[in-house]
Amino acid sequence: MAKILVIYYSRSGNTRKMAEAVAKGAKDGGGEVTLKDVKECEPKELLEYDGIIAGSPTYYGIVAGEMKNFFDRSVKHHGKLEGKVGGAFASAMALGGGNETTVMSILQMMLVHGMIIQGKTKKNHYGAVSINAPDEEAWEECRQVGIRVATLSGKLFE
Amino acid sequence: MAKILVIYYSRSGNTRKMAEAVAKGAKDGGGEVTLKDVKECEPKELLEYDGIIAGSPTYYGIVAGEMKNFFDRSVKHHGKLEGKVGGAFASAMALGGGNETTVMSILQMMLVHGMIIQGKTKKNHYGAVSINAPDEEAWEECRQVGIRVATLSGKLFE
Amino acid sequence: MAKILVIYYSRSGNTRKMAEAVAKGAKDGGGEVTLKDVKECEPKELLEYDGIIAGSPTYYGIVAGEMKNFFDRSVKHHGKLEGKVGGAFASAMALGGGNETTVMSILQMMLVHGMIIQGKTKKNHYGAVSINAPDEEAWEECRQVGIRVATLSGKLFE
Amino acid sequence: MAKILVIYYSRSGNTRKMAEAVAKGAKDGGGEVTLKDVKECEPKELLEYDGIIAGSPTYYGIVAGEMKNFFDRSVKHHGKLEGKVGGAFASAMALGGGNETTVMSILQMMLVHGMIIQGKTKKNHYGAVSINAPDEEAWEECRQVGIRVATLSGKLFE
Numbered sequence: 082m083a084k085i086l087v088i089y090y091s092r093s094g095n096t097r098k099m100a101e102a103v104a105k106g107a108k109d110g111g112g113e114v115t116l117k118d119v120k121e122c123e124p125k126e127l128l129e130y131d132g133i134i135a136g137s138p139t140y141y142g143i144v145a146g147e148m149k150n151f152f153d154r155s156v157k158h159h160g161k162l163e164g165k166v167g168g169a170f171a172s173a174m175a176l177g178g179g180n181e182t183t184v185m186s187i188l189q190m191m192l193v194h195g196m197i198i199q200g201k202t203k204k205n206h207y208g209a210v211s212i213n214a215p216d217e218e219a220w221e222e223c224r225q226v227g228i229r230v231a232t233l234s235g236k237l238f239e
Numbered sequence: 240m241a242k243i244l245v246i247y248y249s250r251s252g253n254t255r256k257m258a259e260a261v262a263k264g265a266k267d268g269g270g271e272v273t274l275k276d277v278k279e280c281e282p283k284e285l286l287e288y289d290g291i292i293a294g295s296p297t298y299y300g301i302v303a304g305e306m307k308n309f310f311d312r313s314v315k316h317h318g319k320l321e322g323k324v325g326g327a328f329a330s331a332m333a334l335g336g337g338n339e340t341t342v343m344s345i346l347q348m349m350l351v352h353g354m355i356i357q358g359k360t361k362k363n364h365y366g367a368v369s370i371n372a373p374d375e376e377a378w379e380e381c382r383q384v385g386i387r388v389a390t391l392s393g394k395l396f397e
Numbered sequence: 398m399a400k401i402l403v404i405y406y407s408r409s410g411n412t413r414k415m416a417e418a419v420a421k422g423a424k425d426g427g428g429e430v431t432l433k434d435v436k437e438c439e440p441k442e443l444l445e446y447d448g449i450i451a452g453s454p455t456y457y458g459i460v461a462g463e464m465k466n467f468f469d470r471s472v473k474h475h476g477k478l479e480g481k482v483g484g485a486f487a488s489a490m491a492l493g494g495g496n497e498t499t500v501m502s503i504l505q506m507m508l509v510h511g512m513i514i515q516g517k518t519k520k521n522h523y524g525a526v527s528i529n530a531p532d533e534e535a536w537e538e539c540r541q542v543g544i545r546v547a548t549l550s551g552k553l554f555e
Numbered sequence: 556m557a558k559i560l561v562i563y564y565s566r567s568g569n570t571r572k573m574a575e576a577v578a579k580g581a582k583d584g585g586g587e588v589t590l591k592d593v594k595e596c597e598p599k600e601l602l603e604y605d606g607i608i609a610g611s612p613t614y615y616g617i618v619a620g621e622m623k624n625f626f627d628r629s630v631k632h633h634g635k636l637e638g639k640v641g642g643a644f645a646s647a648m649a650l651g652g653g654n655e656t657t658v659m660s661i662l663q664m665m666l667v668h669g670m671i672i673q674g675k676t677k678k679n680h681y682g683a684v685s686i687n688a689p690d691e692e693a694w695e696e697c698r699q700v701g702i703r704v705a706t707l708s709g710k711l712f713e
Binding site: 298299300301302303304307308310311313314337340344347348350351352 | 456457458459460461462465466468469471472495498502505506508509510
């Protein structure tokens with residue numbers, strides 16, 4: 082089974098709820114899943130996984146500082162995440178409130194790590210987004226990110 | 240009065256409806272407003288305005304080819320739009336469906352023209368977005384883009 | 398062998414030179430490669446390939462209208478490119494002249510198609526870039542994009 | 556005179572050198588300039604300035620965590636930076652190494668603050684960039700960002 086890490090930063094709990102839906106999807110997609118608050122995760126743990134999915138609230142249009150610091154610290158292991166599968170999700174307070182640019186900022190961090198990203202043909206193309214707490218549609222979009230990353234990780238690593 | 244051009248491409252009519260709300264806002268903000276379908280506009284007309292607000296549906300995550308071609312053709316006048324005020328709006332089919340990245344692609348075209356862009360502290364930070372036809376909230380966000388561009392153009396050009 | 402399409406738009410010839418280096422890399426990476434000017438390519442041809450690498454000059458900070466129109470027309474086949482591997486390259490006239498935002502605009506189009514993208518840990522993280530005609534380093538970065546897409550396509554499709 | 560803050564994070568010293576060139580330009584553009592390391596700056600100080608120019612090295616394709624944390628903490632004053640003029644600069648280790656996406660990430664933070672940004676018609680369109688330490692051209696591009704922000708701040712606030 083592909084090993085998948087779902088890592089998130091959440092203050093209000095909205096991004097955590099999204100992370101749970103992503104983790105559910107990663108299981109549904111055949112992965113062995115670990116769900117972690119970024120505050121309880123060390124960058125070296127990233128090395129243990131085939132797929133990594135990161136989520137953040139939208140702070141000033143991009144990833145929250147707490148998650149950014151985590152990726153900045155991962156520079157110690159630069160090169161070793163190459164070829165792993167990545168995915169992203171983000172919550173915001175409004176439509177047009179920075180959801181997509183936050184997801185893109187996370188994907189850019191992953192591309193610099195040499196990771197592999199897959200888009201989606203319908204609805205949430207880059208990664209899952211939610212306005213405040215995930216409603217039924219956002220929950221399903223989160224689950225789909227999990228399925229997608231686990232499925233691709235399975236193809237590449239099993 | 241500051242002269243404002245609201246220019247749009249629309250196939251389904253959703254972006255046109257947004258354009259009308261933007262034009263209403265530009266008037267409310269004190270501007271003298273022209274509303275034009277990009278198909279009926281020549282790039283040289285851009286030179287006549289103090290503020291230019293462009294809208295497009297989301298096609299593959301960025302501005303539609305029809306609007307892109309228009310900006311590409313504006314290269315004949317490169318340098319002459321410097322210091323004009325810009326704004327953007329975009330429709331998409333879903334939350335997370337590329338609205339924000341489309342707005343950002345329009346803003347990038349305007350920055351390359353040396354234009355001046357202002358963000359917004361609440362809701363639609365980069366430019367107005369709508370899922371399909373604008374609902375009441377999206378209509379108001381469009382109007383706010385018009386107000387913002389007309390107000391700033393007034394400060395700089397009147 | 399994985400089938401790779403290298404598609405480009407070029408007016409000055411700089412992006413075409415990059416395309417040739419990308420095609421060389423795709424061969425070096427084990428692919429069966431077709432190199433095409435976008436003007437001589439129909440969107441339906443995209444369906445025949447496992448990996449698609451698109452290149453464009455930087456026009457107003459994003460992909461040229463000619464390449465954008467091609468992707469817009471590919472909407473007829475939306476959903477059928479899902480899971481194919483993508484890559485991008487772009488030429489510009491200056492450092493800071495829009496190279497990276499052009500590459501990102503191409504990658505966004507590919508993600509909306511549900512395609513799979515891999516970043517690079519060193520130098521050109523998102524895709525290959527060149528200031529004017531590719532020098533030795535840019536040529537090698539282009540070749541690396543070809544190798545990367547062909548290698549990943551091989552893993553997924555052979 | 557317009558009051559301009561040039562704020563930077565720098566570990567190697569390259570971004571600090573860029574900041575000095577930006578500060579020189581802001582003076583040349585008629586501004587009263589303060590140059591500060593982000594580590595010695597409190598978010599509330601932002602309120603005292605008409606124009607704010609922020610610089611960062613490229614860490615994983617976007618703004619460094621240290622600068623991101625600073626902007627995240629500025630949320631206490633959200634709304635009060637509206638209408639101020641912004642600008643950005645970034646260093647990276649390679650062409651295509653994330654310079655432009657880092658500048659764009661800073662501009663996005665500023666747009667969410669309701670700030671005003673101006674692009675540039677030639678060379679560094681979004682903000683000044685440098686590969687490692689600024690060479691003569693990058694130094695001049697930095698100076699131009701300072702001139703541009705000070706000039707626009709002068710128009711709007713003097």
